[in-house]
Amino acid sequence: MYNNSERRKFDPAKSDSSKSANSFEWPFRLNFYDKSPWYEVSLEDFERYALDRLRVLAEIESSFARNRSWEELKSVTTRQCKDHIPLNSSSASTVDTQTERRNDHLGHFVLRLAFCRSEDLRRRFVKAETALFRVRYESDDTKERELFLQSRDFKWTEVNSEEKLQYASELKGLGIQQPEEGVPTTERLYKVRWTQVPDLVNKRRVLLKDGCAYVPSKEQLSIVLRAFEANLENALDSTARSIMRMDGDTRLTEILNHMSRGFVAGVASEYSGPATGDEIRADMVDDLAKRHFPLCMRNLHECLVRDRHLKHFGRLQYGLFLKVLGLSIDEAIAFWRKSFSNLTDDKFNKEYKYNIRHSFGLEGKRANYPAKSCQQILLTDKPGPSDCHGCPYRHFAPDNLQTSLLATYSSQGLTSTDLAEVMRTVKEGHYHVACTRVFEITHAAAGVKKGDGIGEGESVTHPNQYAAKSIEIEKAQRGDAMAVE
Numbered sequence: 001m002y003n004n005s006e007r008r009k010f011d012p013a014k015s016d017s018s019k020s021a022n023s024f025e026w027p028f029r030l031n032f033y034d035k036s037p038w039y040e041v042s043l044e045d046f047e048r049y050a051l052d053r054l055r056v057l058a059e060i061e062s063s064f065a066r067n068r069s070w071e072e073l074k075s076v077t078t079r080q081c082k083d084h085i086p087l088n089s090s091s092a093s094t095v096d097t098q099t100e101r102r103n104d105h106l107g108h109f110v111l112r113l114a115f116c117r118s119e120d121l122r123r124r125f126v127k128a129e130t131a132l133f134r135v136r137y138e139s140d141d142t143k144e145r146e147l148f149l150q151s152r153d154f155k156w157t158e159v160n161s162e163e164k165l166q167y168a169s170e171l172k173g174l175g176i177q178q179p180e181e182g183v184p185t186t187e188r189l190y191k192v193r194w195t196q197v198p199d200l201v202n203k204r205r206v207l208l209k210d211g212c213a214y215v216p217s218k219e220q221l222s223i224v225l226r227a228f229e230a231n232l233e234n235a236l237d238s239t240a241r242s243i244m245r246m247d248g249d250t251r252l253t254e255i256l257n258h259m260s261r262g263f264v265a266g267v268a269s270e271y272s273g274p275a276t277g278d279e280i281r282a283d284m285v286d287d288l289a290k291r292h293f294p295l296c297m298r299n300l301h302e303c304l305v306r307d308r309h310l311k312h313f314g315r316l317q318y319g320l321f322l323k324v325l326g327l328s329i330d331e332a333i334a335f336w337r338k339s340f341s342n343l344t345d346d347k348f349n350k351e352y353k354y355n356i357r358h359s360f361g362l363e364g365k366r367a368n369y370p371a372k373s374c375q376q377i378l379l380t381d382k383p384g385p386s387d388c389h390g391c392p393y394r395h396f397a398p399d400n401l402q403t404s405l406l407a408t409y410s411s412q413g414l415t416s417t418d419l420a421e422v423m424r425t426v427k428e429g430h431y432h433v434a435c436t437r438v439f440e441i442t443h444a445a446a447g448v449k450k451g452d453g454i455g456e457g458e459s460v461t462h463p464n465q466y467a468a469k470s471i472e473i474e475k476a477q478r479g480d481a482m483a484v485e
């Protein structure tokens, strides 16, 4: 991608004026990604466009885990695509479609590098990419789609009238009607090797003759999707074989490792708060925790109340969360001082106050640290047996998790009958999806329905996003009255 002698610097600023010259680089909105990037790429673009795409793919993966119908998945994905990886048809005159397609192309190839590394990642990537392709295919301009199909060899032959007539009764049996006796059906039929459409063969939706499947035009999409999948599977296999050469470049491997974690916990948007728009006082935290915090923060809060102490990673996870929620430095010091009630003032000031000020960027290198996202909580600093940090959906034993869920959320409407669904999702490794489902259940009384997630179907990817949405819902319920008093 970097050392190609053919490479040509792509300058988005110039791309509008050079649109006609570039117009054949990406002639269609749909893409099978046959040709790897031949243009120069900055490290920033390398990461940026892959992350944008990963946000969409992670939400598609969540949609599968949440058993969304195809129409629901399509609508969530279309919205996400519009926000993160817009791709307009060639007829859009006010948009630089070549830049959009170049960014889409780049994002796909970076993720290929990230997801070729294990059988499981390859399978999940192919599934999510195929769904994304299908969403775009179904929403594509009919004429442009037709031209795209003509531009590729799908190894299909259109069946002529004579052959249609020969198999008329069998086709009729499959629901491919002919207008009247002795007249071949007017529906277009494509003949392909049966191995190109195993799903249709399985569902007996095609006529099989001599190793060929006769596919009606309404099922044409199956042929295209299967070809897309097969293409991508082969490409991932060969990328996996050649990736060894790249493993020496730590700049890239770090980015790629980070990307491949995106499927475990979604990709969090930057979250800088304050979440509620209101300042939180130390004496409000206990009440807010009980009404609005996700399980990871509820657990930390309860450990803190019980033990009057939290270990380092617990303090870090909870402290940054509270900071982003709206706790000022003075209120944070007041909160932690009161919570660590077993300590003397002297010990607290010497051993803890500095770290609190440090997390607000007032000491040391004065960085304003962000709160941890679900991905960071799920994948870094694995908790030991006596730690309270981490994500309970991932780090608790199943029995403990069920007990904890009921103890924490039964007053907010979670019942033991909800546990089967939540635990199934946890078992499949979709921890943030389980957390999203719990959010929906515990906010059902406020009108949140299954599939709504934390708004417009989105899954939880950040604890602050969970708490902020919960507070926002309560505020909306109360009208303009403050939820946080």
Ligand code: SF4
Pocket: 294, 295, 296, 297, 373, 374, 377, 378, 390, 391, 392, 393, 431, 432, 435, 460, 461, 462, 463, 466
């Ligand atoms: Fe916290 Fe995220 Fe786990 Fe939910 S999924 S409990 S918000 S870390």
